[in-house]
Amino acid sequence: MTDIVATNETILVVGGGISGMTAALEAAETGKNVVLVEKNPALGGRTSQLYRYFPKLCHPTCGLEINQRRLKNNPRIRVLTLAEVTGLEGGIGNYTASIKIKPRYVNENCTGCGDCERAVETEVPDPFNYNLGVHKAAYLPNAMAYPQRFVLDPAIIGTADADRAKAACKYGAIDLDMKEETIQVKAGAVIWATGWQPYDAAKIQPYGYGRFKNVITSVEFERLADIHGPTGGKILRPSDGKEAKNIAFIQCAGSRDENHLRHCSRICCMASLKQTHYVREKYPEDGKSTIYYIDIRAIDRFEDFYQKVQADASVSFIKSKVAKVTEDEHGNPVCHGVDTEGYKRYTTPHDLVVLAVGMEPSVKGINIPGHIVADSSGFIEADPSNGAVFGAGCATNALDVNRAVQSATAAALRAIQVVNKVAKAEA
Amino acid sequence: MAKHEYAFYPGCSSQKGASASNYLTSVESMCKTLDVKLTEIPDWNCCGASIGYAEAGELPRHVMNARNFALSEKHMPGQEIVATCAACWLGARETRERLTHSDTLMADTREALKEAGLTINEMPNIRHMVEVLIEDLGFDEMKKHVVRPLEGVKIAGYVGCQTNRPFGVDGESFENPQYLDKMVEMVGAEPIPEYEQKVTCCGGALAFSEPEKAQAQIKDIVESAYDHGAEMIVTPCPLCQANVEIYQGQINKTYGTKFNIPVMYYSQLMVVAYGGSAKDAALNGQVIKARRLEEIAAKPVKR
């Protein structure tokens, strides 16, 4: 991307997930200059870690490819990765953001050839796979990574491994002297699209996440099904690598619960319904899914997807919030509870338990520079006192991808309305 | 002047000749070692326990506990109330919560207390002895006094319900509290952290009224202790201790098991580890004798 000097007509987009990318692209394709800030080394955010989307079961990387092509062809967008906004001064039409940029230790000379990866020996947990697997300390964040540029893990800086990486690179792309820097960016409006994080499942004590290896979260399950995941797309359970064919999905793991998240996270029901497809896809003969739920929230046109899954004999639905999970002598997680439709008790062992963990806004707890109005769950609320800082996507509400993109598109217009005024004012 | 002073609420079961008299004995000698001064609330009364509900109703139940608060305030103003019995602690603590959150209830309570010539001005803190040990003294302080570590003794920490839910010990989880295991470790014995029955209910008062129901639950608790190779079970609750210990014989009859595992109080372990005699630890108070502890208690103290 050509370096643009940010002016007040520039729109600053914080977060490079599907919402942030959408907001940035829609604004840029309407002729505005955009600075897109992402804290990870590559764009794509949480959707790029999903195996398939509901309800079409298509692949998120497909839309990501298009968005990346839009990005590559659009000089109006300046992308900053490994970058976080640490301060925001000023007001409507005239903000100055301080952006902290972590060193990548790899410069634009990188061709993505992978020689450094082959040279280093250290392996570190792979956050793209929720640390279910490891990758080399010199790595391409993922196969679809944009920018398509390698990263050195800070852990090896100052070690022989770093020197090995540097020696292996024929193109002078490795720069071990890179330092963390903080830059200032001026912008007329800011779009806050920092997305969500999965609720910490360890806090839901009765389900034993962290105590029992074969209790995992729904986001981790996505990685198990994905060909780029730690198991190469096989659904194997963590404890012993055994094929997990009889899988329990526990809904509202953290959501709709005053001890955890008070709100409903909206996507989890559809996500679990979708994940039953993974089970059938991988084990067409003897795959078995059980969904423990309070209400199935297959909202609006997603209903027919729910009906299809209901018609599937390999999937059973039990209206019950599981009381607790224990582990039997074979390491099988066992669900204990009561089917509330006519009081039927159950104590059912499964190969694997998947917790449909709730959505927690990433803004929650993080102190957004400047004052931003948030609701009781920590989602950004639209409010005049937010000035020209507009929330987008899951930073504003528990949304599915479709709604997040709508929200981001709307946010882009709100930002444009501000910078258009600025432009007029300056002209 | 002792390091720590509290108003003490021993509760009915701890009285001389009552089901948890051994608990009290061991607590007294434990406190002597730790320099903790407990002053019994004069003329304290029963907390009503959770089982009293059929006749008690709401206000009378709280009034019973409030009377103890009032007496404590009158005789030991400003002191926190410490209970050793889980039920006493829970009952008193529940009353405390309710009265602090409902002005009507508070007013009604004061009105009733007047009849006994008493009143409450400020709410006392209600602490369980375990809380005092962990929060006010801390494990390091407790460990300092260990002169006779219970080496090689495998002990299942059975926490039970009422010291754990709904309030519990600060920072502990409802499903997998760790503090008993830490105490076992602290006295030099071997804890069993993976003991999964540690918070299973012992049946509580149903042990009296509907023994077969309660004993089914007790069986699981004891069985799993055996499965994990425990030599004894330790608990902070008198009802847990009694239920798990005294019905083993009957359970053996019903289920053909061969249960015979001692069930101790944390305080008894500590007294022995602190160099106290079998008598100080009231080991004679066990229905199922803790031979292993008796042996250790007979050994000379390492200095």
Added chain:
Amino acid sequence: MADIKVAAYICKGCGLGERLDADALVKIAQKDGKVPMAKSHDFLCNADGVAMIKNDIANEGVTHIMIGACSRRAKTEAFFFPENAVARANLREGVIWIRPDTDEARETTQEMAEDYIRMGCAEVKAMTAPTGNTVTGSSKTLLVVGGGVTGMTTAIEASKTGYPVVLVEKTGALGGWAAKLYKRVPVHEPYKSPADTGVGELVSQVLGDSNIKVYLNATVAKTDGAPGRFIVDIATESGATHTEDIGAIVQASGFSLYDMNKLPELGGGKSANVVDQAGLEALAVAAAADDGVIRRPSDNQPVKSVVFVQCAGQRDPSGTHLAYCSGYCCNTSIKQAMYFKDANPSVDTTIIYTDLRTPGNGEDFYRSAQEKGVIFTKGKVAEVVPGGNTSTVKFHDLILDDQDAAMLDVDLVVLATGQVPNSGINIDAPAATEEEGAVEIKPISILNLTYRQGKDVPQLKQGFTDSHFICFPYETRRTGIYTAGPVRRPMDIAQAREDATGAALKSIQALENAELGRAAHPRSGDLSFPKVRLEGCTQCKRCTVECPFGAIDEDEKRFPVFNESRCRRCGTCMGACPVRVISFENYSVNTVGAQIKAVDIPDEFSEKPRILILACENDAYPALDMAGMGRNEYSAFVRIIPIRCLGSVNTIWITDALNAGYDGVMLMGCKSGDEYQCHFVKGSELGRVRMSKIDDTLKTLNLESERVRDLEVAITDIERVPEMINKYAAELVAVGPSPFKGF
């Protein structure tokens, strides 16, 4: 177009230098590629290499650039020459990364690279740098059809952004459904009680905005033209017709409530005391105007007990009623139950539901209703039996598993019927009906488009005019026309307003791009556009029928009329044209055909078959790239050409290839059908239909049907694609070499 000067650049970095004979490749470019200026460079994508190219452009007059290096998807910042025609020969991901580094493999690997150089040179020479379509319009005015919350919001937001708006509302007043509501579901903390609708404020904002021209009692009589230059006739009640120049359109035609008379078993239409949610709002509005007490329609007595029946005529798998859930009804019933409880807590209010659906902070609203004493019963209502002034509600209590649960003497029953989109005419109706079930479609056109393909925006599932894309919710199949609000998907006021704001942006973007002659999504910014040599046209109408976006009309002589601003540049027309008169500057029958012909075909004794792969650039080509990045090997006998869409594949390419002696052809496109993943919606489907007829061609050439293989490839098929290739290569060995070799 000035005379062209082609230069070829071959990179030796990333192991290319070691694995391939770069000098040989340079010679190939010069000899076979007929490129005067061919150079190799140790590290083409670095500052020095790029400077070299820039210098040649500036000082050597180079206009056309062939880069033999990595994939066209890599190093795009370095190789960014928007002014020039650029071709990329994929020697890295496409050759050395998918081949073993062995002596045996060396020869075939080099041959592969040489062919790609030949192909690159041939392609770039057949290209010209796109300059953008010149038939543009410059209207910046937005047409909004529908004066409900969605339409008004679109208008206000567009005006705020500085664009004039024309708003057409068919009734005599603005406000739509929302204006009929007593209150709305809250959208701010605390989510505890019904809130004011805010419609009044919206209306006055619209009426007070000089930038918004409002037509009431008006409909769109005719929509002609294209983005940037729509000409719209607006018919008013008076009979007068007004014509407006429009840049882009937002259709916010809203919804109709599902007709409760179709639900007699639930008492619909059988008693005044059984109403739908709109009916209840009317009662609440009347009550508010009076003493605040909601009364029983039959005898005007105060309602003492009310039952809300959720999912009435919705979530019906049988196909009799609506198959979908309308999403908003649970919150609405909760809100309406609060009308009663807030006025008089002693009214019995029961909501009978199967799954209560209150996402996000709706959960707070649900809790608040429970605090107020609204009773929620999980059950399935079997029958509502009206009798006199009260009704009996018979249901299956799912919790107590009581089949014969019943509530007697219920004063009022509210049926939560759903939203039916006002989508206008279903232009694909015949195809759709049996599958879509009994969802009724109003046969009155909303837009009256003059488009050859029909009067309205094509519909998708259940009559909604959504895009059915997850990542790109706004993309309809009519460029510059966006749908918003409940016509697109069932939704409540809050979502409709968000949707409207987004639609406003998309339409503004569309009219701006139209003026600059640029494409809209998914090839946003693309300056190429279809050019047609009408003199060669046989008026077969295939292009006008097939265009997924209805971009092509017909003139009175049945010649195609291209409306470039409606075009998305997929090339389906180009693929459809039997006489090959349609082309893009940088993508044409020639650019691909020349590549096919450029490949060197070894004779039948060489045991070196050649397989042509035409791969969709959005899914199949990235999958092949990533296969390379993962070092998944595949046959050295394939030659891969990226295509814009399977829909753009012209059968001549296949016949040319087979005639030239290729042993087989693989077509790799996206999933088609109901759950299509083609980003041109119908492209891959149309391509497949076309290819299904290829067998006849094969017969005429008397070739085996195995010679052409049509495959569905997803972007994640990183391991599957190499397997498919190798499997097919093996099959072809069995079939034997093509008889056309060496002719």
Added chain:
Amino acid sequence: MSANTALAEKYRNNFLKEIEEQVEMGDWVKMCMQCGVCSGSCPTNFQSAWEHPPQELFMMIRAGKREEVLTSSSMWNCTSCYNCIVRCPRKLPITHIMHGIAEYAHRIGLAPKMQATRFFSGLFWKNCTHTGRVNELKLSMGLYFKDGFASGIKEGMKMKDVAIGLVLAKRLNPFELFGGHKCKDQKGIQAMLKKAYEIERSRKAAKMAG
């Protein structure tokens, strides 16, 4: 109440209102969302012959099944383990609600007459309020003899070994039968409780009146 009116009451809020007015914490019943986590968390759940778990009782209350609820033995099976309370996603004080419903059923005489826990519960309260402190021996004896002398001996014999064990361990004192532990100010306690009952009765009556 005639069968018809009984039917007419079904799924009306009358019984729910009654529970809200008369039962400790009864006004929480309407907040249940029927997730069932309480039912699955109850230790009693995994034993046979448990009629109605909490969440089901709450639904029955909403459904107006007055007799069924108040005559049920289910509430009496509560062991006060508080599992339901700590797991309830709606933070209902379920243990107390169960006690409350039981107390109400007992108060209006609908609770199953010979339900052992009901009997023991009453016995316990009388026992501990009588002198201000529990007399464990009298308590157990009282329980065994609830169905008369003969079965009392039988029940007592069943527990013989248990008792002997305790006596030997000096944790059960036969002489408790005569006197035993007590508070000094019993008069004050009785007066205090009398007052408390008065106040509570008047409050409940006031609620009834609305």
